[in-house]
Structures are given as C-alpha cells and as structure tokens.
Amino acid sequence: MNEPPLSDTSRDPAPLWTVGDHVVHRIDEMPLPPQTGRWLLPDATPEAVAQAPWLRPDFATADGTLRLASHTFALETNGLRVLVDTGIGNGKPRANPAWHNLNSPYLGRLTDAGFPPEAVDLVILTHLHTDHVGWNTRAQDGAWVPTFPNARYLTSRTEWDHWAATDMDEHRRQMFRDSVHPVREAGLLDLIDVRDGGTEVIPGLRLLPTPGHTPGQVAVELRDAGRSAVITGDCVHHPVQLARPGIHSCVDTDTTQAARTRRRLLAALADTDTLLLGTHFPPPTAGLVASEGDSYRLVPVPSSVTGPAQASAMAAVSQ
Numbered sequence: 001m002n003e004p005p006l007s008d009t010s011r012d013p014a015p016l017w018t019v020g021d022h023v024v025h026r027i028d029e030m031p032l033p034p035q036t037g038r039w040l041l042p043d044a045t046p047e048a049v050a051q052a053p054w055l056r057p058d059f060a061t062a063d064g065t066l067r068l069a070s071h072t073f074a075l076e077t078n079g080l081r082v083l084v085d086t087g088i089g090n091g092k093p094r095a096n097p098a099w100h101n102l103n104s105p106y107l108g109r110l111t112d113a114g115f116p117p118e119a120v121d122l123v124i125l126t127h128l129h130t131d132h133v134g135w136n137t138r139a140q141d142g143a144w145v146p147t148f149p150n151a152r153y154l155t156s157r158t159e160w161d162h163w164a165a166t167d168m169d170e171h172r173r174q175m176f177r178d179s180v181h182p183v184r185e186a187g188l189l190d191l192i193d194v195r196d197g198g199t200e201v202i203p204g205l206r207l208l209p210t211p212g213h214t215p216g217q218v219a220v221e222l223r224d225a226g227r228s229a230v231i232t233g234d235c236v237h238h239p240v241q242l243a244r245p246g247i248h249s250c251v252d253t254d255t256t257q258a259a260r261t262r263r264r265l266l267a268a269l270a271d272t273d274t275l276l277l278g279t280h281f282p283p284p285t286a287g288l289v290a291s292e293g294d295s296y297r298l299v300p301v302p303s304s305v306t307g308p309a310q311a312s313a314m315a316a317v318s319q
C-alpha cells in the first residue's frame with residue numbers, strides 16, 4: 001500500500017479552494033503527533049476507526065491511528081485578507097510538549113500565500129484555546145506584540161465572557177498573557193454578539209454559533225454565487241466524528257451540547273454541495289458530507305479546484 005507517512009503534508013503544497021469569489025488557502029503549521037488522537041478523542045478507538053474504512057489512508061493509518069493537523073485558513077474575500085484562527089505559534093511556553101517553544105515556518109508560508117502579516121485585515125478566532133490563538137502575537141524585543149498590527153481581531157462575546165469568569169489554571173493564564181491580552185491591550189480585539197442564526201461580519205462571511213467545545217465557539221460560513229463552505233473550528237475535530245458524531249473531545253466544556261451542535265451541523269450539510277473545511281483535518285482537509293446509514297462520511301474535495309470538482313464529488317456522493 002502507498003500509505004503516506006503520518007507526518008506527511010508535502011503531498012498537497014499551497015492548497016486552496018474557491019467558494020464563489022472567496023478564495024480559501026490552507027496554511028500549514030504542523031501535523032499533530034500520533035498520540036494526539038487517542039488523547040483528544042478517547043472513544044475513537046482503533047475498532048471505531050476500522051468501522052469506517054473510508055477514513056484510511058488519508059484520515060487514519062492502517063492501525064487506526066488518527067491523523068490530525070494544526071493549520072489555519074487564510075481567505076481572500078471582498079478585497080480583504082482574513083485569517084481564521086492562528087494556530088499554536090512560535091516560542092511559547094506550553095504544557096503540551098508537542099506545542100512547547102515551536103519554531104515552525106508558518107509565518108513564511110502565510111506570507112508566501114499572499115498574506116504578509118501587515119497586510120492581514122481581519123483575524124477571526126473561532127474560540128480562545130491555545131492552538132487557535134498562538135500566532136495572534138510574536139516575540140519582539142522581549143515582549144509579545146500583535147503579529148497582525150493592522151488587523152481587527154474578532155471573537156464572540158460569549159467566548160470572552162466565559163473565560164473572563166473562569167478560574168483558569170496557570171497554563172491557561174500564561175496563554176492569555178502571551179497570546180490574547182497583548183491584542184486586547186493594543187486595542188485590536190472586537191467582541192461580536194453572535195446571534196442564533198449566525199452573524200454576518202463581512203458580506204458573504206458569517207459566524208455561526210457552535211457551542212459545546214467551548215461556550216462561545218463559532219464556525220465560519222462562506223457564501224457567494226450559489227456556493228458555500230463551512231470552516232469547523234473545533235465543533236468537529238476529525239472526520240471520524242462524521243461516522244460517529246457522538247465521539248466527544250476530552251477538552252469539550254459540555255460534551256452533550258457539543259454532540260448536539262455537531263449532529264445539527266452535519267444534518268444541515270448532509271448531501272448538499274457545501275464544502276466542509278476541517279480546522280484539524282489532515283490533507284485533503286476539505287470535503288462534502290454524505291449520508292451513510294444513520295451517520296455520515298466525508299467525500300474529499302481536492303484543493304486548487306472550483307465548482308466542477310465539487311460537482312464531480314457530488315456525483316460520487318449520489319452513486
């Protein structure tokens with residue numbers, strides 16, 4: 001079998017998808033280590049993975065190890081450069097050894113894709129977890145300064161209020177000190193009231209409330225010219241949760257609400273041509289949600305292609 005190695009992201013350089021006039025680039029930070037899946041999604045056992053053969057080889061290895069990735073999505077839309085989440089970041093003291101003191105070429109990749117830091121207009125934070133806010137800031141002269149000095153940074157007010165009222169452990173306080181508070185203190189952070197049906201922040205881009213992983217977690221919906229896509233944030237961590245939507249994450253604040261949110265989202269997307277872009281899905285990262293019995297599977301949509309490829313994936317779904 002030509003199964004790619006667990007750490008391989010080289011098969012899919014500089015991937016992008018188009019959604020009408022929106023262009024979505026995936027900017028890789030790093031593959032997450034193989035032990036991540038069993039920790040993060042404890043019920044995604046090798047037996048559970050084996051029951052969904054379509055997960056292999058892209059989303060799981062032959063022995064049932066889940067592949068997961070840290071990347072962000074960079075959007076060209078309405079003449080703006082928009083970043084959705086900011087990954088783990090470089091040089092940050094972290095309790096998770098895989099995230100500690102990284103030195104990745106993420107910022108170079110972002111720049112190469114056409115998003116030099118000073119040109120980013122908007123940074124959307126789906127939620128305030130360590131692996132989604134890291135590149136909010138970078139080290140400069142011994143201080144943490146905003147990486148995107150000309151951007152507005154957005155997160156939901158519910159998310160902000162949740163963490164403001166939480167008695168955080170020292171690791172999380174450190175993360176807020178180095179990656180969130182410098183942005184707020186620079187006057188760059190906006191708190192968005194996200195309505196039940198979603199809140200449009202720029203034309204064709206809406207924040208959708210997807211609570212459960214955290215109370216204020218949002219997904220990002222793109223619409224234009226009859227096409228649509230949803231960026232998951234962490235309401236779906238891995239495609240195994242399409243096969244088994246009840247599989248929870250060990251870091252969900254409310255697993256019951258998270259499962260309800262996931263089922264509602266998947267039911268809404270099932271057998272439509274809305275592209276699902278997974279914030280932690282390894283390459284090929286994007287696909288259509290197809291009904292399979294009483295659950296779902298992901299039908300990958302290759303990058304660097306537009307409507308017709310989605311149409312052919314739709315044809316595959318209906319076969």
Ligand SMILES: [Zn+2]
Pocket residue numbers: 129131132234280
């Ligand atoms: Zn995450």
